[in-house]
Amino acid sequence: MSYSRAVMGPPLAVGVQPGARRACALALGLAALLASAPSLGSPQEVVGFGYRSIGMGNTGMAAGEGVDSVYLNPALLSLGHEMQLELGVLGASFFLRADGATTPGKLPYSSLRANTIGGILPLPFGGALEDRVTIGLGFLTPFDVVVRGRILYPEKAQFLLADRVQSVAVQAALGLDFGYGIRVGGGFAALAALSGSVVVATDASGRIGTTVKDQLVASYAPLVGAAFDLDEHYRLGVTFRGPLQARFNVVIVADDLGGIHIPPLNISGVAQYDPWQLGAEVARVGGPWTVALGLVYKHWPAYPGPVEATVRCEDRPDLSLPCSAPSPAEPGYYPVVAPRLGVDRRLDAGPGTAFHLRAGYAFEPSPAPEQVGRTSYYDSHRSVVSLGYGIRLEDPQPPLSFDGYFQAQVLHPRTHERRIAEGAPADDDVVSQGFILGGGVAAAVRF
Secondary structure (H helix, E strand, O other): OOOOOOOOOOOOOOOOHHHHHHHHHHHHHHHHHOOOOOOOHHHHOOOOOOOOOHOOOOOOOOOOOOOHHHHHHHHHHHHOOOOEEEEEEEEEEEEEEEEEEOOOEEEOOOEEEEEEEEEEEEOOHHHHHHOEEEEEEEEEEEOOOOOOOOOOOOOOOOEHHHOOOOOOOOEEEEEEEEEOEEEEEEEEEEEEEEEEEEEEEEEOOOOOEEEEEEEEEEEEEEEEEEEEEEOOOEEEEEEEOEEEEEEEEEEEEEEEOOOEEEEEEEEEEEEEEEEEEEEEEEOOOOOOOEEEEEEEEOHHHHHOOOOOOOOHHHOOOOOOOOOOOOOOOOOOOOOOEEEEEEEEEEOOOOOOOOEEEEEEEEEEOOOOOOOOOOOOEEOOOOEEEEOOOEEOOOOOOEEEEEEEEEEEEEEEEEEEEEOOOOOOOOOEEEEEEEEEEEEEEEEEEEE
16 A cells, blocks of 8 residues: 555654654654555446446446446346356546646546456356356456555645545455346455554663554455346346445554653554445346446445544543644535446347447536635546447357447536635635546456
8 A cells, every 4th residue: 555644743742862753753664664565445436347337337236247247236146147257457547637826737646557357157056046146256456556545635635536446346246036037146345454553662771662563454345236127128226335445554652762651643544435335227128228227325424534633632641631632624525326327239240249339427426525624635526428339259159258448537627715714715716627538348258
């Protein structure tokens, strides 16, 4: 994990001996090094998951197929009765701006370049469970990092969504067909988080040293879905995804420094966060046309913000003393509802050969409030437009499939009237805007 800084500092100025200052500096350096250890994340919240799904405007809770269903709706995995292995590559580039008198304009962000691996495995049960249970796996791995999470000063102009795509995405799920058009499924997405400590103390010889301990722990979020065939042409799908959070926390403790009391220092923050989501979609799935329309509710008010306090009042040595340790401001995010629309047109082109043309649109409302104070977490409403294609070969052709997509996300211009003091006139109006361009291709073989 790439680490910059947790921003809230100590509440008091403390006189420290030179040796102790060097030890604390060393401890802070070690903590920053620990915070760069690998962990997992979930870029599918920003870009999407599945080549067919992204090409159809990130729909798929009712119209999903194959590997896409692992994340979109695990219940639809039970539609797959063949083993499948899918390999692909995708990328996205960010062109984001915050224009104001004191802001830099264009903000540099690394492009996402990743490969994907997915698989579908029908379980070979007999009897009542024959062709009813299917397992799916999906992985997205950036080429150059395992995860990159930056925690910057709140005053520094930044778009949090751009850093959230730089991480590995992992999910696994199982789908079950009950018959009568009723399907259910469940699984999980996983993230790794870092927990550790740095102890600064004097040894028996009076020398100051440090002891470093760190532990990689896992956090999980449930994926649950259901699908109902309304008739032979229409299907309803619902999906719930739990909150997914990658947090790091390294505590620096200074003990036995010749009577000098230093409160524990917390190098901590939230590098990756997806809110819990509840979505529903209805789709026409029979015939040459597939059309899907869905809504996704995202509970952003639970987002704690990217930074945590470095010094906390409950950790001071003497609880009877007053404490003025600053705490990060609440981000004040709003819940949002995102509509999505996708279309797929199948064109039969001879024995065992079918072409697919796809298009989609999604609107992603911004959950972030207007940035009117000292914080500069810029965000805007996003219009997501996508185009895609697919080629599916069946007997007498080899059992292969090819899919690709192009995606353009437009961040609508948004004006932030910055007021450093409550009730003061605007000090520096900032306009946040930009766009994101992405695309990907994949190939799959069925057994």
